[in-house]
Amino acid sequence: MTDIERTDVIVIGSGFGGAIPAYRLAAGGARVVVLERGPWLSAEDFDHDFRFGSAGTRAFEFTMGDGMNVLGGNCVGGGSVVYFAAMPRAPRFTFERRGGIGRPLWPGAVTRDTLDPWYDIVADALPISRNDWSDVTFSGGLFAAACAHAGRTANPVPAAVDRSTCVNCNWMMSGCRFDAKRSLLLNYIPAAVRHGADIRPLHEVQRLSRTADGGYRVHYDTVDEVDYRVVTGGGVLEAPVVIVAAGAAATPVILQRSEEELGAMPAAVGRYFSGNGERLNTAIVNEQRVREVLGLDRGDGRAYEAYQIGKGPVCASWDRLDGTLPEFHRHSLEQLYFPPGFGTILAQAPDATGPSWFGLEKKEILRRWQSWLTVFIMSEDDNEGVFGPPPPTGNAERISQQMLSRGPLSYRPTANTRAGWERADADVRDILERDGLSRVMPWSNDVIGAYTVHPLASCRIGDDPEISALDDRHELRGHPGVFVTDGSAVPAGLTVNPAFTIAALAERAVPGIVATLAERGVPVRYVTEAPGHAVSSRRPDRLAV
Amino acid sequence: MLDIAADLDASQVMTLEAYADTIIPGERRGPGDRAVAGAATGGGAVTSGALDLMLSPEGGLAGMLDSLAAGLDDHATGYARRTGRTLDPAVPPFVALPFPDRTALVATLTAPDCEEQEMWVALAMFSVMAWDTGAADHTTEALAAGHPGLTQMGFAGPDPDGLWRFPSYSYGRVLAPVHPMTTPLGDPA
The missing domain is CATH 3.30.410 (Cholesterol Oxidase; domain 2)
Structure with a gap:
C-alpha cells in the first residue's frame, strides 16, 4: 500500500461546497486535491451554441429520476459555471422551518443572524x-x-454578475463567454490553485473506504473528456480528512456506495431530498x-x-x-x-x-x-426525495455521451x-x-415529474440525529473526518436561490474542518483573506490529470 | 431516404419522422411525403433535423431507434384494431394513421400511466430540441441556413463574430416599488 498517493485533504467536487474549503485550506497550508467529475472549461470554451457536444452539454448534467429530475453543473466550478448568478440571502423565517414533521429542520446554531457574517465574506469574494x-x-x-x-x-x-462587461446575451447557462458572470473560476478556484491546490477534472469518485489509522481512501475513475460513459482509468487517494461536495444529487450516492466498507451511514443520507419547492x-x-x-x-x-x-x-x-x-x-x-x-x-x-x-x-x-x-x-416543499440503491458507477446511469442520465432519486x-x-x-x-x-x-x-435546478438536503445538517446526517459542523455522524459542505447539507428549501446560502455555509464550515485537521495531525491555519478577483477564467497550465 | 439514416431502413425512418412530426408538426416536404402529415404551416421537427439528432452519436438514442420504430408501429397496429381503422399497407402502421390519431396515440404513450412513458418522452424531447435548438448543427450555421424552428421562433442572430450581444436590454426606469423589508444590500429581510 506504499504506492497509494497521500494528501492532507481530498475534496470531492469543485462547486461552491468544494471550491471554498479547497481555497481556505490550501491557503492555510494544507495539501489539497480536488477531484471533479466534469471537465475544466473556461471562457474560451463557453461557446454560444446549442449543438450537442458544445459547452452546454459538456458542463451540464440532467439526471432523470422517478418523479424528480435534477439539472446541475458538471465541470470545474460546478453549479457556479452554469448558474444564473442570482444571489439573494435566505429570509430569516426559513431558518425556523419545521416542515411537515413539525420539528426544527435547521441546527439551532444557524440563523440568519449567525450566517450573515459568512454571507458577507462570500459577497466580497465573488463579488455579489x-x-x-x-x-x-x-x-x-x-x-x-x-x-x-x-x-x-x-x-x-x-x-454575481459584472454589469460593466455583461452583454445580456442570455447564454450564461452554458458558462459565460465574457467572464462577466462571477463564477468560482474567477475567485476561489484560481486562488486555491495559487496556493497549491491540485484540481483534477474528469475524476469521478465512486466510494470511500477507511485506512487503518482512521483516515480515508477515495476511489475514483477517470472518464473520457468527450464521452463521459467511457472510463479511462482510475486510482486511489488517501487523506485524514475528506470533504464531500459532489452536489445533492451525487453526494449521498457516493456515501451510500461506501457503506459496505465504511459501515452504516446515518439514516438521513440519501433521504429528505428537497427540490427547493x-x-x-x-x-x-x-x-x-x-x-x-x-x-x-x-x-x-x-x-x-x-x-x-x-x-x-x-x-x-x-x-x-x-x-x-x-x-x-x-x-x-x-x-x-x-x-x-x-x-x-x-x-x-x-x-x-x-x-x-x-x-x-x-x-x-x-x-x-x-x-x-x-x-x-x-416554495417550501416537504423534503420528500429518497435515493434508492446506487447505480454501478457515478450517481446515475449515463444515457448520452454527456448531460443525460438516469439516477436513483424518487420523489x-x-x-x-x-x-x-x-x-x-x-x-x-x-x-x-x-x-x-x-x-x-x-x-x-x-x-x-417534478424538476429542480437547486437540489438540496439529501445529506443535511441538523441537531436531531434522526433527521440529519451531519452535525452542525457538517461532519458526517459516525464517520469523523468526513465533511459534507454542498447543497446536500442545506436542510430544506429556502424559498430563494440557494447558491449564496450553500456558499455561506461552506465558509462557516471551514474553521471546524481546520480544527479536525489539527486533531488529525495536520496543522493548518484558518485564513481569512479574500481569494481575490481574477480577470480571466483561463485555465492554469499546470494540470495533473 | 436520408444519408444520415444509413443504419435504419426507409420504413423505420418514416415511422420516426412521423413521430417527430406529431410532436412538432410541419408542412410536407413534397407531394409524396407520407411521414410528415402536413398538419401545420412552416417546417416542423422533421425538416429541423429531428432524425439527425436522434441518430447523433452524442445523443445516445441511436442504438435503440430500431426498436422504438418497431414499438411505435406495434402500438399503431393495436390502436387501429381498437378504433376500427384500416391502415394503408403501403406505409408503416404509424405513418398510416391520420394526424389526429397519431396525436391521440402519442398522448397515451407519453402519459404518466404508460409503462413506456420514459422512452417515448425521450424521443419527444429530441424532436422538440431539433425544432427549437437545431442541436444537430452549430447554431450559427443552423440560423444562416434558415433553420425552420429557430426561424419561426424569431430567435435573434449573433454578431458577425458568432457571439450574441444585446446592447439594448432595459426599459431603464423604476417599474415597481421594492419590498418594504428589503435590506440595504438588496436582500430579503
Whole structure:
C-alpha cells in the first residue's frame, strides 16, 4: 500500500461546497486535491451554441429520476459555471422551518443572524452586487411592471454578475463567454490553485473506504473528456480528512456506495431530498395589452418581444416571503429565462383542446417564443426525495455521451408541497393574467415529474440525529473526518436561490474542518483573506490529470 | 431516404419522422411525403433535423431507434384494431394513421400511466430540441441556413463574430416599488 498517493485533504467536487474549503485550506497550508467529475472549461470554451457536444452539454448534467429530475453543473466550478448568478440571502423565517414533521429542520446554531457574517465574506469574494433598475432587463421589467399593476412589490435581485462587461446575451447557462458572470473560476478556484491546490477534472469518485489509522481512501475513475460513459482509468487517494461536495444529487450516492466498507451511514443520507419547492410557469404575453396596460415600450416600436435578451433572472416578487404566513404558504416568484430545449419542452399551451405540451397548439406558442415570460417559483416543499440503491458507477446511469442520465432519486410530492405549488401558481396568474396581460400555464409535471435546478438536503445538517446526517459542523455522524459542505447539507428549501446560502455555509464550515485537521495531525491555519478577483477564467497550465 | 439514416431502413425512418412530426408538426416536404402529415404551416421537427439528432452519436438514442420504430408501429397496429381503422399497407402502421390519431396515440404513450412513458418522452424531447435548438448543427450555421424552428421562433442572430450581444436590454426606469423589508444590500429581510 506504499504506492497509494497521500494528501492532507481530498475534496470531492469543485462547486461552491468544494471550491471554498479547497481555497481556505490550501491557503492555510494544507495539501489539497480536488477531484471533479466534469471537465475544466473556461471562457474560451463557453461557446454560444446549442449543438450537442458544445459547452452546454459538456458542463451540464440532467439526471432523470422517478418523479424528480435534477439539472446541475458538471465541470470545474460546478453549479457556479452554469448558474444564473442570482444571489439573494435566505429570509430569516426559513431558518425556523419545521416542515411537515413539525420539528426544527435547521441546527439551532444557524440563523440568519449567525450566517450573515459568512454571507458577507462570500459577497466580497465573488463579488455579489445590488442591481438597480437600469440593470433590469426587458423581461424583468415587464414582470416588475405587472407586479406593480397588481398592487405588488418587485425587487431587482442581487447578482454575481459584472454589469460593466455583461452583454445580456442570455447564454450564461452554458458558462459565460465574457467572464462577466462571477463564477468560482474567477475567485476561489484560481486562488486555491495559487496556493497549491491540485484540481483534477474528469475524476469521478465512486466510494470511500477507511485506512487503518482512521483516515480515508477515495476511489475514483477517470472518464473520457468527450464521452463521459467511457472510463479511462482510475486510482486511489488517501487523506485524514475528506470533504464531500459532489452536489445533492451525487453526494449521498457516493456515501451510500461506501457503506459496505465504511459501515452504516446515518439514516438521513440519501433521504429528505428537497427540490427547493421549484416549479415554472410560462406566460404568453399579449404585446398589445403590455403596451396599453403597462405603458411599456422598448423605444423601437416593440412593447416587449424580448424573451431572448438578458442575464437570466433579474427581478423577483418577495411579497410572499412573509414569516407571519404558515409554512407552505411562502414562496418567491422570480422572472427567469430558460433557453430553448429544456426551457420549452414542459411549457404548456393555454386553453389547449388537444395535448398541451406537444403538437399543433404547442407549436403555436413556440412561434410566439419572444413573447414568453417565464416565472420561477421557489416554495417550501416537504423534503420528500429518497435515493434508492446506487447505480454501478457515478450517481446515475449515463444515457448520452454527456448531460443525460438516469439516477436513483424518487420523489412523491406531499399534499403540503402540492398545495404550495398551487398557491404559487395562483399568485403568478393573479399578477400576469390581470387585465389580459398574458395567459399563464405551469410547466407540466405529467411528462417527467417534478424538476429542480437547486437540489438540496439529501445529506443535511441538523441537531436531531434522526433527521440529519451531519452535525452542525457538517461532519458526517459516525464517520469523523468526513465533511459534507454542498447543497446536500442545506436542510430544506429556502424559498430563494440557494447558491449564496450553500456558499455561506461552506465558509462557516471551514474553521471546524481546520480544527479536525489539527486533531488529525495536520496543522493548518484558518485564513481569512479574500481569494481575490481574477480577470480571466483561463485555465492554469499546470494540470495533473 | 436520408444519408444520415444509413443504419435504419426507409420504413423505420418514416415511422420516426412521423413521430417527430406529431410532436412538432410541419408542412410536407413534397407531394409524396407520407411521414410528415402536413398538419401545420412552416417546417416542423422533421425538416429541423429531428432524425439527425436522434441518430447523433452524442445523443445516445441511436442504438435503440430500431426498436422504438418497431414499438411505435406495434402500438399503431393495436390502436387501429381498437378504433376500427384500416391502415394503408403501403406505409408503416404509424405513418398510416391520420394526424389526429397519431396525436391521440402519442398522448397515451407519453402519459404518466404508460409503462413506456420514459422512452417515448425521450424521443419527444429530441424532436422538440431539433425544432427549437437545431442541436444537430452549430447554431450559427443552423440560423444562416434558415433553420425552420429557430426561424419561426424569431430567435435573434449573433454578431458577425458568432457571439450574441444585446446592447439594448432595459426599459431603464423604476417599474415597481421594492419590498418594504428589503435590506440595504438588496436582500430579503
